[in-house]
Amino acid sequence: MRATTIHAPFDMRVEDVPDAVVQDPTDVVVRVLRACVCGSDLWAYRGESARQPGQRIGHEFLGIVEAAGADVSGFAAGDLVVAPFVWSDGTCDYCAEGLQTSCPRGGFWGSVGSDGGQGEAVRVPFADGTLVKLPADAASDDRLLTALLALSDVMGTGHHAALGAGVKPGSTVAVVGDGAVGLCGVLAAKRLGAERIIALGRHAARTDIARLFGATDVVAERGEAAEAAVRELTGGQGAHGVIEAVGTEQSMRTAVAIARDGGSIGYVGVPHGSGTGLDLSVMFDRNIALRGGVAPVRAYIPELLPDVLDGTIDPSPVFDLTVGLDGVPGGYKAMDERTALKVLVTP
Amino acid sequence: MRATTIHAPFDMRVEDVPDAVVQDPTDVVVRVLRACVCGSDLWAYRGESARQPGQRIGHEFLGIVEAAGADVSGFAAGDLVVAPFVWSDGTCDYCAEGLQTSCPRGGFWGSVGSDGGQGEAVRVPFADGTLVKLPADAASDDRLLTALLALSDVMGTGHHAALGAGVKPGSTVAVVGDGAVGLCGVLAAKRLGAERIIALGRHAARTDIARLFGATDVVAERGEAAEAAVRELTGGQGAHGVIEAVGTEQSMRTAVAIARDGGSIGYVGVPHGSGTGLDLSVMFDRNIALRGGVAPVRAYIPELLPDVLDGTIDPSPVFDLTVGLDGVPGGYKAMDERTALKVLVTP
Numbered sequence: 001m002r003a004t005t006i007h008a009p010f011d012m013r014v015e016d017v018p019d020a021v022v023q024d025p026t027d028v029v030v031r032v033l034r035a036c037v038c039g040s041d042l043w044a045y046r047g048e049s050a051r052q053p054g055q056r057i058g059h060e061f062l063g064i065v066e067a068a069g070a071d072v073s074g075f076a077a078g079d080l081v082v083a084p085f086v087w088s089d090g091t092c093d094y095c096a097e098g099l100q101t102s103c104p105r106g107g108f109w110g111s112v113g114s115d116g117g118q119g120e121a122v123r124v125p126f127a128d129g130t131l132v133k134l135p136a137d138a139a140s141d142d143r144l145l146t147a148l149l150a151l152s153d154v155m156g157t158g159h160h161a162a163l164g165a166g167v168k169p170g171s172t173v174a175v176v177g178d179g180a181v182g183l184c185g186v187l188a189a190k191r192l193g194a195e196r197i198i199a200l201g202r203h204a205a206r207t208d209i210a211r212l213f214g215a216t217d218v219v220a221e222r223g224e225a226a227e228a229a230v231r232e233l234t235g236g237q238g239a240h241g242v243i244e245a246v247g248t249e250q251s252m253r254t255a256v257a258i259a260r261d262g263g264s265i266g267y268v269g270v271p272h273g274s275g276t277g278l279d280l281s282v283m284f285d286r287n288i289a290l291r292g293g294v295a296p297v298r299a300y301i302p303e304l305l306p307d308v309l310d311g312t313i314d315p316s317p318v319f320d321l322t323v324g325l326d327g328v329p330g331g332y333k334a335m336d337e338r339t340a341l342k343v344l345v346t347p
Numbered sequence: 348m349r350a351t352t353i354h355a356p357f358d359m360r361v362e363d364v365p366d367a368v369v370q371d372p373t374d375v376v377v378r379v380l381r382a383c384v385c386g387s388d389l390w391a392y393r394g395e396s397a398r399q400p401g402q403r404i405g406h407e408f409l410g411i412v413e414a415a416g417a418d419v420s421g422f423a424a425g426d427l428v429v430a431p432f433v434w435s436d437g438t439c440d441y442c443a444e445g446l447q448t449s450c451p452r453g454g455f456w457g458s459v460g461s462d463g464g465q466g467e468a469v470r471v472p473f474a475d476g477t478l479v480k481l482p483a484d485a486a487s488d489d490r491l492l493t494a495l496l497a498l499s500d501v502m503g504t505g506h507h508a509a510l511g512a513g514v515k516p517g518s519t520v521a522v523v524g525d526g527a528v529g530l531c532g533v534l535a536a537k538r539l540g541a542e543r544i545i546a547l548g549r550h551a552a553r554t555d556i557a558r559l560f561g562a563t564d565v566v567a568e569r570g571e572a573a574e575a576a577v578r579e580l581t582g583g584q585g586a587h588g589v590i591e592a593v594g595t596e597q598s599m600r601t602a603v604a605i606a607r608d609g610g611s612i613g614y615v616g617v618p619h620g621s622g623t624g625l626d627l628s629v630m631f632d633r634n635i636a637l638r639g640g641v642a643p644v645r646a647y648i649p650e651l652l653p654d655v656l657d658g659t660i661d662p663s664p665v666f667d668l669t670v671g672l673d674g675v676p677g678g679y680k681a682m683d684e685r686t687a688l689k690v691l692v693t694p
Contacts (some may be wrong), residue, residue, distance in 0.1 A: 093584070094608060099634060101469075102608035238442070261441060261449035264638075267631070275627035282616040287446060287640035289511075291611075293631040 005117025091127020164266025437476020
C-alpha cells in the first residue's frame, strides 16, 4: 500500500510501505476514506519535533473496516468508523474515566512502528477501545463525511479547550489561535452556550469561519494591542474563559493577559515554549486557572457525534484544500505557508 | 498605639505609631485581640519581597470593634469580628462573585499607608464588605478564639487549595508543604471528604498535626524519593489532587510529578520561582490542571465559620508559639528558623 512518510524536515514522501494487516486479535484494519493534515504535524514538518527518517505520519482518519481480528467484538468488515488521534485499550482505569490519552497501552498514530493516518490503510490496535462506528449512509454524504473527520481531532480538541476554559451558558470566551483547533474551539464554545465569543485573528478567510462558527467579535490586533482590544470589549475585565490553541510563549502570554480574574485558560496548543509565557505571579494574583492538555477525543466523540449528524454543528468548513495521497507533501507546504487552513486527504 | 514595623530584612520593630482612627465613613477601627505571623510574612522578613522602611506588617487578626464610621451598617462598637487578609468593598462584581481578592478597591493590610494586623488596632476600610461578625461569647473561649483567627488566612487558604485540587468525597490528595497552610489544606481536604491524604513532611511536630488533621500517610522523603513514595502509595498513578502550599520551583516540580493524570494542582504558595517548576509539556501530556492563587478567604469565612464554632474543624493546633506584641520580632526569628510553626500574637 502507499502511505505518507517523513524523512527529514520539509521532506515528506508518499511511498510503498508494507500492507496494513491484522497482527493482534484485537486489531482491525481500516481502509482510509478521509484523512487530513494537522497543525501539530507541522511541528514535525518543520523539524521542531524529532522524527526518525521514514516514520509514518497523520493521526486523523475515518474509513471502512476491511478486516477484524478474532477478539474484536464491536466491528466487522464494511463498518464505517472514525478513529480518535490516539488508540487506547478501552479497559484501563483511565479509559473508564474518559481520559483515554493516558491509557498505558495507548499510542499515537505515526509513532515508530505504527501506521499513520495519511495512507491507504491503518492497522488499529485495540479496535474495540479505540474506534467509533458511524452510520453507514454517512459514507455517501461528502460534506457530512468531512465534518465527521473533524471528530478525530480538531472538533474534540476544540471541545476539550472549551471545557478547560470553563465555558457555560452566558460565558464570554476569547480564542487565541485561528487554526482549525481554534475555530473548532469557537464552535464548541457556541455549542456550550457562550454568549460572547471573541476570536483573535487577522486573516479574513479564517475570521469569516470564526464568525460562521459563532464568534461575535473579531480582534485583528496582536500582542498588547490585542490585549487592550479584548479588555475594551469586556468592560476592562477580560474573558471568563480563554481558549489557547497555539502553544507558543506569545500566545500563552496573550491568553493570561486577556483572562478575567477568576477565569480559566483551556490550553490545547501543543506546548512549544508556552511555559515561559505563563507568568505564575500574575495568574496567582488574579486566580487564573490553567486546564487542558492533549484532548481525550475518544471520550467526546459519542457526545459530539449526534450534533454533527443532525447538523447542529458542522466543522467541515475548516477544510479548505483537498488533495489525493500524492498531494500530501504539497498540502504540508500549503499549511506551512498558511495558504491552506487545513488539508483534507482522500487517498 | 504600638504596632510592628519592618525597616529592613531581619529588622522588625515594635514602635509607637499614630492611633488607628475612622477616616472614611465606611471605616471601623478594630482593637486587636489576636494576630499572627504568616509564612508569607517571611518573604518580607528575608528581603525577598521589598518593603519600604517603617512599613506596617501582619494581615491576620481578629478583635473588637472600637469605633465605626457613619456609613457602616453591619458593625457597632463592641462587636467581635474577624478580618480576611484583604479588605474589599463588598459591592463590586468580583465581591458579588466571591472573588474579593480582585476587588478594584481592595487592598492588603500592611501595604503602604494602611495598618497591619500585628499591632494594637487596625483601621478597616469598607468594613461592611470586609469583616465578618463572630459570636460575642467566643471572646471568652481562648482555644476557640485562636481557631477563629485561622479564618483570617490559613484555614481559608487551605480550603482554597483543596478546592483548586478538586477534592471531593473519595479523593486521594497529596499535600506539598508542612507549614500552617499545608496543614490547613489537610484539614480542608478531610472536611471535603478526601479518603486518602498524603502529607509530605519530615518534622514530627508538623506531621503529627497533619495526622491529627486527617492525613492518612506521611512521606518524609524529598525530591524524587518523595515522588516515588507517593506513586507507590497510589498504585503508581499519583494523587487526584495536589495541594501546593510552598511556591518554590522544587515544590511545584514535586506537585506536578505526584499528580495523577487528569488531576489538579491547587496552588496557594505565593510564587517564588514556582513558574520554572511547571513543566507544561508534562502537564499537557497528562492533562494536569493548575488552579488556585491568592485565596478569597472572605468568601469562605461564612462557610467555614459554623464548622469551627461547632468543633467540626479545629485549626488552632497550627499555632505553637504565643507572644505579646513586643515578642513579634522574636516570633519572626522563630518561624524563619523553623523552631516555631506559626506564631500567635496577643497584643
